[in-house]
Amino acid sequence: MTDRETKIGIESVYKIFGPDPASVLDRVKGGAGKQELLEETGHTIGIRDVSLDIGEGEIFVVMGLSGSGKSTLIRHINRLIEPTDGRILVDGEDVLQLGPEALRHLRRFKMSMVFQRFALLPHKTVLENVMSGLKIRDEGKRAGRPGGGAVGRLAGQLGLARGGDSGIRDRAQAQVEMVGLQGFENQYPSQLSGGMQQRVGLARALATDAEVLLMDEAFSALDPLIRNDMQDQLMQIQNSLNRTIVFITHDLDEALRIGDHIAILRDGELRQVGPPEEILMAPADDYVSRFVKDVNRGRVITVGSIADAYPAVELGKASFADALARLEASERNTVYVCDGAGRPVGAITADMARDGKDLTGPIADDARLAPVLTVDGAAVIEDMLPLAMKSEVPVAVLDGQGALVGGVPRRTVLSALVRRTE
Numbered sequence: 001m002t003d004r005e006t007k008i009g010i011e012s013v014y015k016i017f018g019p020d021p022a023s024v025l026d027r028v029k030g031g032a033g034k035q036e037l038l039e040e041t042g043h044t045i046g047i048r049d050v051s052l053d054i055g056e057g058e059i060f061v062v063m064g065l066s067g068s069g070k071s072t073l074i075r076h077i078n079r080l081i082e083p084t085d086g087r088i089l090v091d092g093e094d095v096l097q098l099g100p101e102a103l104r105h106l107r108r109f110k111m112s113m114v115f116q117r118f119a120l121l122p123h124k125t126v127l128e129n130v131m132s133g134l135k136i137r138d139e140g141k142r143a144g145r146p147g148g149g150a151v152g153r154l155a156g157q158l159g160l161a162r163g164g165d166s167g168i169r170d171r172a173q174a175q176v177e178m179v180g181l182q183g184f185e186n187q188y189p190s191q192l193s194g195g196m197q198q199r200v201g202l203a204r205a206l207a208t209d210a211e212v213l214l215m216d217e218a219f220s221a222l223d224p225l226i227r228n229d230m231q232d233q234l235m236q237i238q239n240s241l242n243r244t245i246v247f248i249t250h251d252l253d254e255a256l257r258i259g260d261h262i263a264i265l266r267d268g269e270l271r272q273v274g275p276p277e278e279i280l281m282a283p284a285d286d287y288v289s290r291f292v293k294d295v296n297r298g299r300v301i302t303v304g305s306i307a308d309a310y311p312a313v314e315l316g317k318a319s320f321a322d323a324l325a326r327l328e329a330s331e332r333n334t335v336y337v338c339d340g341a342g343r344p345v346g347a348i349t350a351d352m353a354r355d356g357k358d359l360t361g362p363i364a365d366d367a368r369l370a371p372v373l374t375v376d377g378a379a380v381i382e383d384m385l386p387l388a389m390k391s392e393v394p395v396a397v398l399d400g401q402g403a404l405v406g407g408v409p410r411r412t413v414l415s416a417l418v419r420r421t422e
Contacts, residue, residue: 004055006089007212007244008077013050013086015072015268018043021084034267046072047083048268054261057242059234061259063249069268070248074214077246078111079103090212112210114201114218120189126200127185130172133208175203178240179233195226199233206237213245220249231258252291256280256300264288277305281416296382298417303384304377306416307397307406312336315345315363320356323348323363334393334407337369342403344372344396372396377405381413388413 015021016028024032024043034045047069054060062070075081076088079095088095095106112133120129176185179199189197198219205213219227235258238245249255255262256276263273264287272284280297283289311326315337323335327350335353336344346369348356356368363369374396375384387395394407 004058006053007056007091008052008054008060008246009087009089009092010050010052010054010073010076011087011089013047013073013076013088014084015046015069015076015081016043016084017046025085045268047076050086050265050268050270052263052270052273054244054246056244058260059238059245059247059258061247061249061255061262062265063252063255063262064265065250067267068250068265070250070265071216072268073265074216074246074248077212077214078107078113109208110210111212111214112205112208113214113216114205115216120197120200122189125186125188126181126192127169127172127176129189129200130175130204130207131168133204134168134171172203172207175207178206178237179203193226194222195230198222198226198230202230202234202237206241211244213243215245215247217248217250219254220251227254234258252295256295264291277301281305298382298385299380301381301416302377303375303379303381303395303397303408304405306381306412307377307408308394308412310334310336310394310404310407312338312342312344312404313348313363315339315365317362319362320348320353320359324350324353324357327353336372336396336404336407337363338404341401343398344374344404346370347372347393347396349393374398374402375408376400381408381416384408385413385417 014025014028016024018024019042021043024037024041027041028037028045028048037043037045050069050073052060052062062073064070072081076083077090077095079088079098083096090106090110095103098106121132124132173185176182179202181196181199181203184192184196189200192200198221201218219230222230231254234245247255247258256279259276261273261275262279264271264279266287272279272288274282277300279288280292280295280300283292309330310332311330313323313326313335318337323337326335327333327348333350335348337346337348338344349370352368352370370393372393372395373387373391375387375398377397377399384395388408388410391410394409394412396404397406397408399405
């Protein structure tokens with residue numbers, strides 16, 4: 001699907017619930033409908049022929065309405081649910097072929113799960129709850145060795161890697177601080193708000209240093225403001241730890257906000273998968289179109305995703321005649337003038353180029369150039385809309401080093417904000 005390194009591969013997975021799923025598998029593969037199968041055989045289709053490629057270090061969101069199969073799907077990854085057919089690959093290894101001991105190792109060391117209802121131990125404090133995952137893994141027997149992943153390295157850098165219960169306690173404390181609960185270590189779950197309880201659950205999952213986090217409707221029970229805070233927290237942690245996160249939600253705004261890629265399910269079938277901008281700007285079918293029609297596109301679509309290629313010439317080397325030639329070859333109405341590092345210092349419109357084409361010598365300074373407003377390609381278009389409205393030339397789009405990557409004229413911004421109605 002993409003050139004990113006695959007962490008989890010889901011290949012043609014089917015899940016049929018009922019007395020004898022294998023007996024109706026061929027019928028499901030042949031296209032039998034969900035209602036038809038239920039009425040005639042008593043079997044229910046949970047997942048039908050779903051294939052996904054989940055990249056290393058990304059937040060991959062699986063979303064859909066109630067009954068779409070999203071929670072069923074995520075439980076296949078760590079084999080809490082066994083598929084009727086298909087393969088689940090983690091780092092290229094088929095987890096369906098793992099024996100009992102290897103499966104326990106996968107669940108204890110490679111994956112951790114965060115649930116909607118927190119699943120905290122009410123009789124244990126915040127710190128003890130976070131420590132519980134480490135104790136299950138028997139981290140104390142590793143006598144001072146921090147885990148091999150990012151959290152273990154963090155513990156080592158902080159000088160926290162000591163042996164036995166002390167080492168476990170310090171690892172847990174590092175996670176409590178990471179999720180912003182310092183000072184609440186000795187509180188019990190009943191003394192915490194819902195958002196704080198969810199942070200404890202997240203800290204417990206992070207403390208195990210698992211490579212994969214499976215988050216099933218983890219923020220769904222929270223109030224909207226707390227939910228936004230938790231989304232921010234998750235993205236900040238992800239920037240530091242770079243885990244592979246599979247996140248289940250029924251909330252499209254949440255999916256678009258946090259997801260690097262989004263898969264949309266309906267009745268167990270995959271309707272579309274792609275980055276947020278693609279889901280919004282190129283819905284695969286009418287169902288996805290209806291799903292996204294009320295989304296505020298300006299808060300999701302990045303400037304870089306709508307930028308057009310524009311010609312550029314170098315200050316001090318190119319003349320107005322050179323600029324005019326570049327414009328005519330590109331069929332654009334603007335050419336950017338950049339410094340030696342590729343940073344835009346001004347622009348020349350078609351009229352300016354024609355008026356100055358007979359001037360000799362290179363453009364030596366930016367005094368005769370149209371001013372250029374700039375925006376980072378990672379910004380969302382809502383943030384750059386004021387720039388587009390007051391700029392006489394296309395807003396220059398820059399990469400992370402400030403170099404020109406393209407331009408966005410006003411009409412492109414307005415077009416991207418228009419909802420699809422067809």
